[in-house]
Amino acid sequence: MVSGSWDYILGIVTLLALPCVVPRWVATPGLDRAALWLSTLTIAAIGSTWSATLCAQGWWQFGARHCLGIWLAQGHLLLEELLFYPIAGALVVLLYQSGRNGTPLRGWARPALAALTVGFLAVAALRTPHSQYLTSQIVVYNLISLGFLAKFPSAVDAGGARRAVLGLAVIGGAWDSFAYPQGWWTYRASTGMLLGGIPFDDLNFFVFAPLAGICAYEGWRLALARRSALGRGDVARTLHGNA
Numbered sequence: 023m024v025s026g027s028w029d030y031i032l033g034i035v036t037l038l039a040l041p042c043v044v045p046r047w048v049a050t051p052g053l054d055r056a057a058l059w060l061s062t063l064t065i066a067a068i069g070s071t072w073s074a075t076l077c078a079q080g081w082w083q084f085g086a087r088h089c090l091g092i093w094l095a096q097g098h099l100l101l102e103e104l105l106f107y108p109i110a111g112a113l114v115v116l117l118y119q120s121g122r123n124g125t126p127l128r129g130w131a132r133p134a135l136a137a138l139t140v141g142f143l144a145v146a147a148l149r150t151p152h153s154q155y156l157t158s159q160i161v162v163y164n165l166i167s168l169g170f171l172a173k174f175p176s177a178v179d180a181g182g183a184r185r186a187v188l189g190l191a192v193i194g195g196a197w198d199s200f201a202y203p204q205g206w207w208t209y210r211a212s213t214g215m216l217l218g219g220i221p222f223d224d225l226n227f228f229v230f231a232p233l234a235g236i237c238a239y240e241g242w243r244l245a246l247a248r249r250s251a252l253g254r255g256d257v258a259r260t261l262h263g264n265a
Contacts (some may be wrong), residue, residue, distance in 0.1 A: 026091035030084075030102040030206065037193050038109045042116060050120045057242040062111045064238045069107030069231075072162050074099040081154050081211035088206040114186045114235040121185025126176040135171070135233075139164045142226045145213060154211035156223040163230040170237035177240045178233075186236055191228040198224055 076082050078098040092101040143160060146153035171178065199219045201207070215222035 026086065027088050028090065029088040030100075031090065031105070033197060033201065033206075034102060034106055034109060037197055038106070038113050042109065042113050044116075046120065050116065052122065053116075053119045054239075054243050054246065056246055057239055058112065058115050060242040060246075061115055061235065061239040062108045064242070065111030065114075065235050066104070066108035068162065068166075068234075068238075069111070070095075070099055070104055072158065073103040073107070076155065076158065079154070079211070081158070081209070083208045083210060085205040085207065088201070088204070110190070110231075111235045111238075114190060114232045115239045117189045118179070118182035118186040118236050118239065121182040122179040123181030125180045127171070127178050127180045127183060129175075131180070132168070132171050132175065135164075135230075136168060138229070139168065145215075145222070149213040149215075152211055153213050153223075155209050156213055156226060159223070159226050159230065163227070163234040166234040167230050167237055170241060174240070174244065177244065178236055183233065183236055187229060187232045190232040194224065194228045195220055 074095045075098075077084075077100070084100055084102075089100060089102050093099065094101060094104060139160060142156060142164075146156045146160070149156075198221070202221060203219055209221060209223065212221055212223045217225070
């Protein structure tokens with residue numbers, strides 16, 4: 023018998039799950055469904071591990087009045103968090119694919135993202151020893167994004183990235199500004215800075231978590247395309263050998 027609150031679940035369904043079934047996004051031309059599922063699983067694994075680590079360290083907590091109170095992973099992973107990451111990841115990919123315009127990120131984008139990361143790191147350093155929440159984001163999401171873009175600078179589409187990041191920033195910012203003051207979640211190791219009621223640390227998350235999801239999707243697209251090309255090469259060599 024579930025005795026907790028459905029607030030967090032309803033937030034996930036309303037703000038993240040329902041937009042995923044918008045027909046024009048689901049039927050987006052060029053959507054690689056295999057890469058979508060694989061990237062969603064990748065995002066879920068990374069996000070859930072990160073969330074469980076933060077809870078285990080006591081760096082953040084969730085308000086008992088706003089969640090079901092079902093905990094996994096030895097009491098460190100909230101059920102709602104397990105649902106949040108794959109659903110949010112799927113929405114990121116659908117927004118990204120629907121906004122693709124065939125133009126890769128401009129050359130200045132990578133240095134700008136690196137500079138933004140340095141800026142957030144500087145703030146985290148100034149707020150030490152109470153900035154583990156922000157620092158952990160940078161270690162996970164920023165490094166994934168910057169590392170992928172350094173290796174594959176032309177892989178990410180500019181129009182798609184813009185739509186996905188802005189879309190998740192609007193959704194996340196609105197949700198954060200409503201839920202955080204009401205105690206849906208509490209940060210125990212943050213910078214403590216607020217901008218319009220939104221924790222400063224979450225600004226980094228709104229930019230780099232969707233970008234990391236996009237990189238996961240494009241990474242799987244590249245891997246699957248390479249595997250397909252290798253398969254066609256094997257078939258061609260076999261046919262050539264039998265000729």
